[in-house]
Amino acid sequence: MRMMAGKRYYGEQVGDSEEVKRFQELVRETLRLSDFSNVGDFLPIWRWIGGDKGFQNEMLGLKAKRDKFLEDLLEEHRRLRSDLKFDREEKQTPLIQVLLSLQEAEPEHYTDDVVKGIMWDLFAAGTDTSKSTMEWAMSLLLNNPHVLKKAQEEIDLHVEPGRLLDESDVEKLPYVHSIVMETLLNVPTWAIDDTT
Ligand code: HEM
Structure with a gap:
């Protein structure tokens, strides 16, 4: 919208x-x-x-x-x-x-x-497509706790506690961004750009 x-x-x-x-x-x-x-x-x-x-x-x-x-x-x-x-x-x-x-x-x-x-x-x-994709990403994170932990650590380091993330945070969060890209593109990010 x-x-x-x-x-x-x-x-x-x-x-x-x-x-x-x-x-x-x-x-x-x-x-x-x-x-x-x-x-x-x-x-x-x-x-x-x-x-x-x-x-x-x-x-x-x-x-x-x-x-x-x-x-x-x-x-x-x-x-x-x-x-x-x-x-x-x-x-x-x-x-x-x-x-x-x-x-x-x-x-x-x-x-x-x-x-x-x-x-x-x-x-x-x-x-509905975006919602289901987000749900899948969350379920995959829960099934891969080491990735979830790394994402949480990155967020804790760069975003002050008590507020939700928004788009302007993304540039400070390359790991979280890579998770989003990997989810949307359905390929590992190392296959796109090995600097991430
Ligand atoms: C993660 C989110 C999304 C997924 C998984 C998804 C998935 C798909 C799939 C599988 C198709 C059919 C492609 C084909 O058969 O050729 C499609 C078509 C389409 N999608 Fe998405 N989509 C997503 C997000 C969006 C968004 C955000 C929009 C619009 C703002 C959008 C608009 C469309 C339109 C208009 C088509 C028809 C394209 C055409 O046939 O000309 N989609 N989408």
């Missing part, structure tokens, strides 16, 4: 505004419903007798909430554009602004539906 909209919806400093609550609720509902097995997909008769109506209604309800959330986000970014509050030269341009530029240039291709679709596609593709 930081790449897309230039803001965070999770973390210590986000607070609990209505927008944050709406987004977190959307994520919870999306993950809950995507874990569901729909009986009607396996037993067509279940569908014929209308057994999956409840599931369908929940899905449609979620779609409507998701659509409204994305529409509001688009509107907010349109206002930022027209108020010129958004610095178009800024290096980290949120993706929504890029999509809005494309919409201005090619309105017949970049309709609101297409823009919202791209936004949700990236969001859906990037959320």
Whole structure:
């Protein structure tokens, strides 16, 4: 969401505004419903007798909430554009602004539906995948206590106690960084750069 909209919806400093609550609720509902097995997909008769109506209604309800959330986000970014509050030269341009530029240039291709679709596609593709990868990395660390210990020692040395790590810490933590790289690239880091 930081790449897309230039803001965070999770973390210590986000607070609990209505927008944050709406987004977190959307994520919870999306993950809950995507874990569901729909009986009607396996037993067509279940569908014929209308057994999956409840599931369908929940899905449609979620779609409507998701659509409204994305529409509001688009509107907010349109206002930022027209108020010129958004610095178009800024290096980290949120993706929504890029999509809005494309919409201005090619309105017949970049309709609101297409823009919202791209936004949700990236969001859906990037959320559960990142979460599961993180979970695997943690479980592998637990199964390799010597690596976990080394990572903890590095963190204790460079990060003051009582706060969570953030991106700006990474450059001080080459060992932890290597663990992240190895997890994401699925190859040992020595195969990429032997200085790490
Ligand atoms: C560790 C995290 C991630 C994992 C393990 C992962 C895994 C994958 C896999 C296996 C594919 C299918 C590739 C193929 O069949 O060719 C894929 C496609 C895709 N992923 Fe990810 N992904 C991750 C993070 C992300 C993030 C953060 C985003 C977006 C912000 C993203 C967006 C996409 C998109 C858009 C596609 C479709 C690409 C295409 O077919 O054109 N993914 N991902």
